[in-house]
Amino acid sequence: MSDTDLAFLPATELRQKIVSKEVSPVEVTRLYLDRIEKFNGKLNAYLTVTDELAMEQARSAEAAVMKGDRLGPLHGIPTSIKDLESTEGIRFTGGSLMHQDRIGSFDTIVVERVKRAGAIILGKTNTPEFGLLGHTENRLGDHCRNPWNVERTTGGSSGGAAASIAAGMASLSTGSDGGGSIRIPCGFCGIYGIKPSQGRIPYYLGPGSDHVMNLFSQSGPMTRTVADTAMLLQVLAGPDSRDRAALREQPDDYIAATKRGVENLKIGWTPDFGYAEVDPEVVQVTEAAAKVFEDIGATVEELDLTLEEPFNDFWPIFTTIIAMRNAGLPEEQYDKLAYYTQEALDFGNQLSGTEFVKSLSRLDVMKSQFSDAFDQYDLILTPTLAVPAFPVGAPPLKIGGKDTHWFWGYTPFTMPINMIGSTAASVPCGFSSDGLPLGLHIIGKWGDESTVLAASAAFEQARPWIQHRPQLS
Secondary structure, X not given: OOHHHHHOOXXXXXXXXXXXXXXXXXXXXXXXXXXXXXXXXXXOOEEEEOHHHHHHHHHHHHHHHHHOOOOOOOOOOEEXXXXXXXXXXXXXXXXXXXXXXXXXXXXXXHHHHHHHOOOEEEEEXXXXXXXXXXXXXXXXXXXXXXXXXXXXXXXXXXXXXXXXXXXXXXOEEEEEEOOOOOHHHHHHHXXXXXXXXXXXXXXXXXXXXXXXXXXOOEEEEEEOOHHXXXXXXXXXXXXXXXXXXXXXXXXXXXXHHOOOOOOOOEEEEOOOXXXXXXXXXXXXXXXXXXXXXXXXXXXXXXXXXXXXXXXXXXXXXXXXXXXXXXOOOOXXXXXXXXXXXXXXXXXXXXXXXXXXXXXXXXXXXXXXXXXXXXXXXXXXXXXXXXXOOOEOOOOOOEEOOEEOOOOOOOXXXXXXXXXXXXXXXXXXXXXXXXXXXXEEEEEEOOOOHHHHHHHHHHHHHHOOOOOOOOOOO
Protein backbone atom coordinates (compact mmCIF):
# COMPACT_ATOMS: atom_id res chain seq x y z
CA MET A 1 0.00 0.00 0.00
CA SER A 2 1.37 3.43 -0.96
CA ASP A 3 1.65 6.20 1.62
CA THR A 4 -1.14 8.10 -0.15
CA ASP A 5 -3.44 5.09 -0.09
CA LEU A 6 -2.70 4.62 3.61
CA ALA A 7 -3.48 8.29 4.30
CA PHE A 8 -6.90 7.92 2.64
CA LEU A 9 -7.72 4.54 4.18
CA PRO A 10 -11.03 4.60 6.10
CA ALA A 11 -10.46 4.92 9.84
CA THR A 12 -12.38 1.71 10.49
CA GLU A 13 -9.91 -0.19 8.29
CA LEU A 14 -6.92 1.65 9.74
CA ARG A 15 -7.92 0.55 13.23
CA GLN A 16 -8.10 -3.07 12.11
CA LYS A 17 -4.59 -2.82 10.65
CA ILE A 18 -3.29 -1.23 13.87
CA VAL A 19 -4.87 -3.93 16.05
CA SER A 20 -3.51 -6.71 13.82
CA LYS A 21 -0.04 -5.05 13.85
CA GLU A 22 -0.02 -4.57 10.07
CA VAL A 23 0.40 -0.82 10.57
CA SER A 24 2.15 0.98 13.40
CA PRO A 25 0.53 4.04 15.06
CA VAL A 26 3.98 5.66 14.90
CA GLU A 27 4.21 5.02 11.15
CA VAL A 28 0.77 6.39 10.34
CA THR A 29 1.10 9.41 12.67
CA ARG A 30 4.41 10.32 11.04
CA LEU A 31 2.74 9.98 7.64
CA TYR A 32 -0.04 12.42 8.56
CA LEU A 33 2.39 14.91 10.10
CA ASP A 34 4.48 14.80 6.91
CA ARG A 35 1.35 15.45 4.83
CA ILE A 36 0.39 18.37 7.08
CA GLU A 37 3.86 19.84 6.57
CA LYS A 38 3.50 19.36 2.80
CA PHE A 39 -0.04 20.69 2.29
CA ASN A 40 -1.02 22.93 5.20
CA GLY A 41 0.83 25.96 3.85
CA LYS A 42 -1.48 25.86 0.82
CA LEU A 43 -4.72 25.00 2.64
CA ASN A 44 -4.39 26.60 6.09
CA ALA A 45 -6.43 23.74 7.54
CA TYR A 46 -4.54 23.62 10.86
CA LEU A 47 -4.02 26.61 13.15
CA THR A 48 -1.84 24.54 15.49
CA VAL A 49 0.03 21.30 14.81
CA THR A 50 1.00 19.23 17.86
CA ASP A 51 3.91 17.27 16.41
CA GLU A 52 5.63 16.31 19.64
CA LEU A 53 2.43 15.40 21.48
CA ALA A 54 1.20 13.33 18.52
CA MET A 55 4.42 11.32 18.31
CA GLU A 56 4.46 10.79 22.08
CA GLN A 57 0.87 9.50 21.93
CA ALA A 58 1.74 7.34 18.92
CA ARG A 59 4.64 5.67 20.73
CA SER A 60 2.40 4.96 23.72
CA ALA A 61 -0.29 3.58 21.39
CA GLU A 62 2.24 1.30 19.70
CA ALA A 63 3.52 0.05 23.04
CA ALA A 64 -0.03 -0.82 24.12
CA VAL A 65 -0.59 -2.83 20.95
CA MET A 66 2.66 -4.74 21.39
CA LYS A 67 1.87 -5.52 25.04
CA GLY A 68 -1.59 -6.81 24.15
CA ASP A 69 -3.39 -4.20 26.24
CA ARG A 70 -7.10 -3.60 25.88
CA LEU A 71 -7.47 -1.01 23.10
CA GLY A 72 -10.02 1.78 22.81
CA PRO A 73 -12.33 2.15 19.79
CA LEU A 74 -10.11 4.88 18.27
CA HIS A 75 -6.79 3.44 19.38
CA GLY A 76 -3.89 4.88 17.43
CA ILE A 77 -6.04 6.79 14.92
CA PRO A 78 -4.66 10.27 14.11
CA THR A 79 -7.43 12.83 14.64
CA SER A 80 -7.81 16.58 14.25
CA ILE A 81 -9.76 18.74 16.71
CA LYS A 82 -11.66 21.89 15.72
CA ASP A 83 -10.20 24.91 17.48
CA LEU A 84 -13.49 25.75 19.17
CA GLU A 85 -12.76 22.85 21.55
CA SER A 86 -10.54 23.64 24.53
CA THR A 87 -7.64 21.19 24.80
CA GLU A 88 -5.61 21.28 28.00
CA GLY A 89 -2.06 22.47 27.40
CA ILE A 90 -2.59 23.12 23.67
CA ARG A 91 -3.11 26.45 21.91
CA PHE A 92 -6.82 27.31 21.83
CA THR A 93 -7.60 30.34 19.67
CA GLY A 94 -11.31 29.91 18.92
CA GLY A 95 -10.33 31.40 15.55
CA SER A 96 -9.76 34.75 17.24
CA LEU A 97 -6.83 37.16 17.07
CA MET A 98 -7.79 38.12 20.61
CA HIS A 99 -6.91 34.58 21.75
CA GLN A 100 -3.98 33.87 19.43
CA ASP A 101 -1.67 32.95 22.35
CA ARG A 102 -4.22 31.33 24.69
CA ILE A 103 -3.46 27.85 25.99
CA GLY A 104 -6.38 25.59 26.82
CA SER A 105 -6.86 25.10 30.57
CA PHE A 106 -9.16 22.08 30.34
CA ASP A 107 -10.42 19.44 27.93
CA THR A 108 -13.98 19.72 26.66
CA ILE A 109 -16.15 16.62 26.84
CA VAL A 110 -15.47 15.96 23.14
CA VAL A 111 -11.70 16.06 23.68
CA GLU A 112 -11.96 13.95 26.82
CA ARG A 113 -13.86 11.25 24.94
CA VAL A 114 -11.55 11.29 21.92
CA LYS A 115 -8.52 10.89 24.19
CA ARG A 116 -10.16 8.19 26.31
CA ALA A 117 -10.94 6.22 23.13
CA GLY A 118 -7.22 6.16 22.28
CA ALA A 119 -7.05 8.65 19.39
CA ILE A 120 -3.89 10.59 18.60
CA ILE A 121 -4.29 14.38 18.41
CA LEU A 122 -2.57 15.91 15.39
CA GLY A 123 -3.58 19.51 16.09
CA LYS A 124 -6.32 22.14 16.08
CA THR A 125 -8.17 22.99 12.88
CA ASN A 126 -9.10 26.36 11.43
CA THR A 127 -12.43 28.06 12.10
CA PRO A 128 -13.89 31.54 11.68
CA GLU A 129 -13.85 33.52 14.90
CA PHE A 130 -16.08 31.80 17.49
CA GLY A 131 -17.56 29.74 14.62
CA LEU A 132 -19.69 32.65 13.41
CA LEU A 133 -19.44 32.25 9.61
CA GLY A 134 -20.36 29.62 7.05
CA HIS A 135 -16.94 30.03 5.45
CA THR A 136 -13.56 29.95 7.19
CA GLU A 137 -11.84 33.30 7.44
CA ASN A 138 -10.44 35.06 10.49
CA ARG A 139 -7.73 37.56 11.44
CA LEU A 140 -5.15 34.89 12.30
CA GLY A 141 -4.04 34.38 8.69
CA ASP A 142 -5.15 33.35 5.24
CA HIS A 143 -8.52 31.86 4.38
CA CYS A 144 -8.90 28.11 4.73
CA ARG A 145 -8.81 26.74 1.17
CA ASN A 146 -10.54 23.85 -0.53
CA PRO A 147 -8.32 20.89 -1.59
CA TRP A 148 -10.44 20.45 -4.74
CA ASN A 149 -9.55 23.99 -5.86
CA VAL A 150 -7.44 26.21 -3.60
CA GLU A 151 -9.12 29.33 -4.97
CA ARG A 152 -12.45 28.12 -3.51
CA THR A 153 -13.77 28.10 0.04
CA THR A 154 -14.00 25.09 2.33
CA GLY A 155 -17.14 26.52 3.89
CA GLY A 156 -17.35 26.76 7.64
CA SER A 157 -17.27 26.97 10.42
CA SER A 158 -15.56 23.55 10.52
CA GLY A 159 -13.63 24.40 7.37
CA GLY A 160 -10.22 23.32 8.64
CA ALA A 161 -11.63 20.00 9.81
CA ALA A 162 -13.12 19.33 6.37
CA ALA A 163 -9.90 20.28 4.57
CA SER A 164 -7.87 18.04 6.89
CA ILE A 165 -10.02 15.02 5.99
CA ALA A 166 -10.45 15.80 2.28
CA ALA A 167 -6.70 16.28 1.72
CA GLY A 168 -5.63 13.23 3.74
CA MET A 169 -4.15 15.22 6.63
CA ALA A 170 -6.12 13.35 9.33
CA SER A 171 -8.01 10.10 9.59
CA LEU A 172 -10.89 11.50 11.69
CA SER A 173 -11.93 14.99 12.68
CA THR A 174 -14.28 16.63 15.15
CA GLY A 175 -16.43 19.55 14.06
CA SER A 176 -19.36 21.50 15.45
CA ASP A 177 -22.55 22.77 13.87
CA GLY A 178 -24.63 25.75 15.02
CA GLY A 179 -26.20 26.67 11.67
CA GLY A 180 -24.65 24.18 9.28
CA SER A 181 -21.01 24.26 10.33
CA ILE A 182 -20.41 20.52 9.85
CA ARG A 183 -22.63 20.01 6.83
CA ILE A 184 -21.56 23.13 4.89
CA PRO A 185 -17.83 22.22 4.70
CA CYS A 186 -18.66 18.54 4.19
CA GLY A 187 -20.79 19.55 1.20
CA PHE A 188 -18.15 21.84 -0.26
CA CYS A 189 -15.21 19.46 0.38
CA GLY A 190 -16.75 16.14 -0.63
CA ILE A 191 -16.67 14.35 2.74
CA TYR A 192 -19.30 12.97 5.12
CA GLY A 193 -20.51 14.44 8.40
CA ILE A 194 -23.53 14.43 10.68
CA LYS A 195 -25.04 17.05 12.95
CA PRO A 196 -26.50 15.07 15.83
CA SER A 197 -29.81 15.90 17.50
CA GLN A 198 -29.65 18.77 19.94
CA GLY A 199 -28.22 17.46 23.22
CA ARG A 200 -26.87 14.19 21.81
CA ILE A 201 -23.23 15.17 22.45
CA PRO A 202 -22.79 17.07 25.75
CA TYR A 203 -21.40 20.58 25.85
CA TYR A 204 -20.03 22.70 28.66
CA LEU A 205 -17.81 25.76 29.06
CA GLY A 206 -15.33 24.39 31.58
CA PRO A 207 -14.81 23.96 35.33
CA GLY A 208 -16.63 26.55 37.43
CA SER A 209 -18.51 28.05 34.49
CA ASP A 210 -22.20 28.88 34.65
CA HIS A 211 -24.67 26.99 32.48
CA VAL A 212 -25.32 28.95 29.28
CA MET A 213 -28.25 28.10 27.03
CA ASN A 214 -27.21 26.23 23.88
CA LEU A 215 -30.18 26.06 21.54
CA PHE A 216 -28.58 25.34 18.18
CA SER A 217 -25.00 24.02 18.34
CA GLN A 218 -23.80 20.40 18.38
CA SER A 219 -20.37 18.85 18.06
CA GLY A 220 -20.08 15.95 15.66
CA PRO A 221 -17.87 13.79 13.43
CA MET A 222 -16.43 14.59 9.99
CA THR A 223 -14.95 11.69 8.05
CA ARG A 224 -14.36 10.04 4.69
CA THR A 225 -16.96 7.27 5.14
CA VAL A 226 -20.28 6.75 6.90
CA ALA A 227 -18.85 3.87 8.96
CA ASP A 228 -16.05 6.16 10.18
CA THR A 229 -18.64 8.70 11.32
CA ALA A 230 -20.65 6.01 13.10
CA MET A 231 -17.51 4.87 14.92
CA LEU A 232 -16.62 8.40 16.06
CA LEU A 233 -20.22 9.32 16.92
CA GLN A 234 -20.44 6.22 19.14
CA VAL A 235 -17.49 7.60 21.12
CA LEU A 236 -18.79 11.18 21.34
CA ALA A 237 -22.49 10.60 22.09
CA GLY A 238 -24.06 9.98 25.48
CA PRO A 239 -25.04 11.85 28.64
CA ASP A 240 -22.80 13.85 30.98
CA SER A 241 -24.05 15.53 34.15
CA ARG A 242 -21.95 18.63 33.48
CA ASP A 243 -24.32 19.53 30.64
CA ARG A 244 -27.75 19.99 32.16
CA ALA A 245 -29.36 20.14 28.72
CA ALA A 246 -27.77 16.93 27.37
CA LEU A 247 -29.98 13.99 26.42
CA ARG A 248 -29.95 11.48 29.25
CA GLU A 249 -30.60 8.25 27.38
CA GLN A 250 -27.78 6.14 26.05
CA PRO A 251 -27.25 6.38 22.28
CA ASP A 252 -28.21 3.67 19.79
CA ASP A 253 -25.72 1.26 18.27
CA TYR A 254 -24.73 3.53 15.39
CA ILE A 255 -22.31 1.06 13.86
CA ALA A 256 -25.08 -1.53 13.58
CA ALA A 257 -27.39 1.12 12.11
CA THR A 258 -25.14 1.50 9.05
CA LYS A 259 -26.08 -2.05 8.01
CA ARG A 260 -29.87 -1.59 8.22
CA GLY A 261 -30.64 -0.36 4.70
CA VAL A 262 -33.61 1.77 3.64
CA GLU A 263 -36.18 -0.78 2.50
CA ASN A 264 -39.75 0.48 3.07
CA LEU A 265 -38.66 3.92 4.25
CA LYS A 266 -40.81 6.81 3.05
CA ILE A 267 -38.74 9.84 2.07
CA GLY A 268 -39.74 13.40 1.17
CA TRP A 269 -37.67 15.45 -1.29
CA THR A 270 -37.65 19.24 -1.69
CA PRO A 271 -35.21 21.27 -3.81
CA ASP A 272 -35.87 24.57 -2.02
CA PHE A 273 -38.00 24.32 1.19
CA GLY A 274 -40.42 26.51 -0.77
CA TYR A 275 -38.35 29.66 -0.28
CA ALA A 276 -34.68 29.20 -1.26
CA GLU A 277 -32.85 30.25 -4.41
CA VAL A 278 -30.75 27.30 -5.63
CA ASP A 279 -28.31 26.93 -8.51
CA PRO A 280 -30.06 24.84 -11.23
CA GLU A 281 -27.06 22.53 -11.60
CA VAL A 282 -27.15 21.78 -7.86
CA VAL A 283 -30.85 20.92 -8.11
CA GLN A 284 -30.22 18.62 -11.08
CA VAL A 285 -27.43 16.65 -9.38
CA THR A 286 -29.09 16.37 -5.97
CA GLU A 287 -32.50 15.45 -7.39
CA ALA A 288 -30.89 12.62 -9.33
CA ALA A 289 -29.18 11.54 -6.09
CA ALA A 290 -32.50 11.57 -4.23
CA LYS A 291 -33.97 9.20 -6.81
CA VAL A 292 -31.23 6.66 -6.02
CA PHE A 293 -33.19 5.82 -2.87
CA GLU A 294 -36.00 4.48 -5.04
CA ASP A 295 -33.53 2.01 -6.56
CA ILE A 296 -32.53 0.65 -3.15
CA GLY A 297 -35.97 0.07 -1.64
CA ALA A 298 -37.36 3.37 -0.37
CA THR A 299 -40.25 5.49 -1.61
CA VAL A 300 -39.40 9.08 -2.58
CA GLU A 301 -42.08 11.76 -2.97
CA GLU A 302 -42.11 15.52 -3.52
CA LEU A 303 -42.42 17.20 -0.13
CA ASP A 304 -44.99 19.97 0.26
CA LEU A 305 -43.24 22.23 2.80
CA THR A 306 -42.91 25.99 2.49
CA LEU A 307 -40.88 27.80 5.14
CA GLU A 308 -40.89 31.45 5.96
CA GLU A 309 -37.31 32.71 5.51
CA PRO A 310 -35.75 31.50 8.81
CA PHE A 311 -32.71 33.77 9.14
CA ASN A 312 -34.78 36.61 10.58
CA ASP A 313 -35.48 34.44 13.62
CA PHE A 314 -32.23 32.47 13.68
CA TRP A 315 -30.08 35.58 13.91
CA PRO A 316 -31.76 37.19 16.97
CA ILE A 317 -31.60 33.94 18.96
CA PHE A 318 -28.09 33.04 17.83
CA THR A 319 -26.56 36.48 18.43
CA THR A 320 -28.20 36.93 21.83
CA ILE A 321 -26.58 33.71 23.03
CA ILE A 322 -23.22 34.77 21.53
CA ALA A 323 -23.50 38.15 23.29
CA MET A 324 -24.27 36.43 26.59
CA ARG A 325 -21.25 34.15 26.28
CA ASN A 326 -19.00 37.15 25.62
CA ALA A 327 -20.52 39.49 28.19
CA GLY A 328 -17.17 39.98 29.95
CA LEU A 329 -15.25 40.92 26.80
CA PRO A 330 -12.78 43.75 27.65
CA GLU A 331 -13.62 46.90 25.72
CA GLU A 332 -10.00 47.36 24.67
CA GLN A 333 -10.09 43.99 22.89
CA TYR A 334 -13.06 44.88 20.70
CA ASP A 335 -10.93 46.16 17.81
CA LYS A 336 -9.18 42.79 17.56
CA LEU A 337 -12.44 41.09 16.64
CA ALA A 338 -13.39 40.24 13.06
CA TYR A 339 -15.99 42.44 11.39
CA TYR A 340 -18.63 39.71 11.50
CA THR A 341 -18.05 39.11 15.23
CA GLN A 342 -18.49 42.80 15.97
CA GLU A 343 -21.70 42.79 13.94
CA ALA A 344 -23.04 39.73 15.80
CA LEU A 345 -22.21 41.12 19.24
CA ASP A 346 -23.69 44.53 18.43
CA PHE A 347 -26.92 42.97 17.21
CA GLY A 348 -27.22 40.55 20.13
CA ASN A 349 -26.50 43.20 22.75
CA GLN A 350 -29.10 45.62 21.33
CA LEU A 351 -31.91 43.10 20.95
CA SER A 352 -34.86 43.48 23.31
CA GLY A 353 -36.34 40.62 25.31
CA THR A 354 -39.59 41.09 23.43
CA GLU A 355 -37.90 40.60 20.06
CA PHE A 356 -36.07 37.52 21.37
CA VAL A 357 -39.32 35.92 22.55
CA LYS A 358 -41.05 36.74 19.25
CA SER A 359 -38.34 34.82 17.41
CA LEU A 360 -38.67 31.89 19.81
CA SER A 361 -42.43 31.91 19.21
CA ARG A 362 -42.05 31.83 15.43
CA LEU A 363 -39.54 29.02 15.89
CA ASP A 364 -42.36 26.93 17.39
CA VAL A 365 -44.32 27.41 14.16
CA MET A 366 -41.44 26.01 12.09
CA LYS A 367 -41.00 23.08 14.48
CA SER A 368 -44.67 22.28 14.00
CA GLN A 369 -44.29 22.36 10.20
CA PHE A 370 -41.47 19.84 10.37
CA SER A 371 -43.39 17.68 12.83
CA ASP A 372 -46.25 17.54 10.33
CA ALA A 373 -43.80 16.53 7.59
CA PHE A 374 -42.25 13.82 9.77
CA ASP A 375 -45.72 12.43 10.47
CA GLN A 376 -45.67 11.44 6.78
CA TYR A 377 -41.99 10.74 6.11
CA ASP A 378 -39.10 8.91 7.80
CA LEU A 379 -36.52 11.24 6.23
CA ILE A 380 -36.38 14.50 4.28
CA LEU A 381 -33.87 15.16 1.48
CA THR A 382 -32.64 18.52 0.15
CA PRO A 383 -29.44 19.79 -1.44
CA THR A 384 -26.88 20.46 1.30
CA LEU A 385 -26.04 23.85 -0.21
CA ALA A 386 -27.47 26.18 -2.81
CA VAL A 387 -24.22 26.52 -4.80
CA PRO A 388 -20.89 24.73 -5.30
CA ALA A 389 -17.93 26.09 -3.33
CA PHE A 390 -17.50 29.79 -4.16
CA PRO A 391 -14.23 31.79 -4.45
CA VAL A 392 -12.58 32.44 -1.07
CA GLY A 393 -13.89 35.57 0.58
CA ALA A 394 -16.66 36.06 -1.98
CA PRO A 395 -19.97 34.47 -0.93
CA PRO A 396 -22.56 34.80 -3.70
CA LEU A 397 -24.80 37.86 -3.90
CA LYS A 398 -26.91 36.24 -6.64
CA ILE A 399 -28.02 32.63 -7.06
CA GLY A 400 -29.85 31.49 -10.17
CA GLY A 401 -29.87 35.12 -11.33
CA LYS A 402 -31.71 36.35 -8.21
CA ASP A 403 -30.40 38.47 -5.34
CA THR A 404 -29.48 36.62 -2.16
CA HIS A 405 -28.07 37.42 1.28
CA TRP A 406 -24.26 37.16 1.50
CA PHE A 407 -24.36 35.57 4.97
CA TRP A 408 -26.93 32.80 4.55
CA GLY A 409 -28.05 32.72 0.90
CA TYR A 410 -25.77 29.81 -0.04
CA THR A 411 -26.83 27.75 2.99
CA PRO A 412 -30.64 27.93 3.24
CA PHE A 413 -31.10 24.23 4.08
CA THR A 414 -28.87 23.68 7.10
CA MET A 415 -29.90 26.53 9.42
CA PRO A 416 -33.56 25.44 9.86
CA ILE A 417 -32.44 22.02 11.08
CA ASN A 418 -30.39 23.55 13.90
CA MET A 419 -33.43 25.62 14.81
CA ILE A 420 -35.71 22.59 15.17
CA GLY A 421 -33.02 20.50 16.89
CA SER A 422 -33.16 17.54 14.49
CA THR A 423 -30.28 15.50 13.15
CA ALA A 424 -29.00 15.77 9.56
CA ALA A 425 -26.03 14.69 7.46
CA SER A 426 -24.34 15.73 4.24
CA VAL A 427 -23.45 12.92 1.83
CA PRO A 428 -21.22 13.48 -1.22
CA CYS A 429 -23.47 12.87 -4.22
CA GLY A 430 -21.74 14.20 -7.33
CA PHE A 431 -19.80 17.06 -8.87
CA SER A 432 -20.50 20.39 -10.49
CA SER A 433 -19.50 20.99 -14.10
CA ASP A 434 -16.22 22.51 -12.91
CA GLY A 435 -15.31 19.51 -10.75
CA LEU A 436 -16.41 20.68 -7.29
CA PRO A 437 -18.14 18.26 -4.90
CA LEU A 438 -21.87 18.58 -4.18
CA GLY A 439 -23.72 17.22 -1.17
CA LEU A 440 -27.12 15.66 -0.51
CA HIS A 441 -28.72 16.69 2.80
CA ILE A 442 -30.36 13.81 4.71
CA ILE A 443 -32.59 15.09 7.53
CA GLY A 444 -33.95 12.83 10.25
CA LYS A 445 -36.40 13.11 13.10
CA TRP A 446 -35.15 14.50 16.39
CA GLY A 447 -33.21 11.73 18.17
CA ASP A 448 -33.03 9.45 15.11
CA GLU A 449 -29.40 9.51 14.05
CA SER A 450 -29.68 5.79 13.31
CA THR A 451 -32.03 6.19 10.34
CA VAL A 452 -29.90 9.02 8.92
CA LEU A 453 -26.81 6.81 9.19
CA ALA A 454 -28.66 3.84 7.68
CA ALA A 455 -29.76 5.91 4.69
CA SER A 456 -26.32 7.46 4.31
CA ALA A 457 -24.60 4.08 4.30
CA ALA A 458 -27.09 2.66 1.80
CA PHE A 459 -26.51 5.62 -0.51
CA GLU A 460 -22.73 5.30 -0.09
CA GLN A 461 -22.94 1.63 -1.09
CA ALA A 462 -25.06 2.48 -4.14
CA ARG A 463 -22.94 5.48 -5.15
CA PRO A 464 -19.42 5.05 -3.64
CA TRP A 465 -17.29 8.19 -3.36
CA ILE A 466 -14.14 7.30 -1.42
CA GLN A 467 -12.25 6.63 -4.66
CA HIS A 468 -12.47 10.34 -5.51
CA ARG A 469 -9.55 12.40 -4.24
CA PRO A 470 -9.06 16.14 -4.56
CA GLN A 471 -6.51 17.88 -6.74
CA LEU A 472 -4.37 18.76 -3.71
CA SER A 473 -3.82 15.38 -2.08
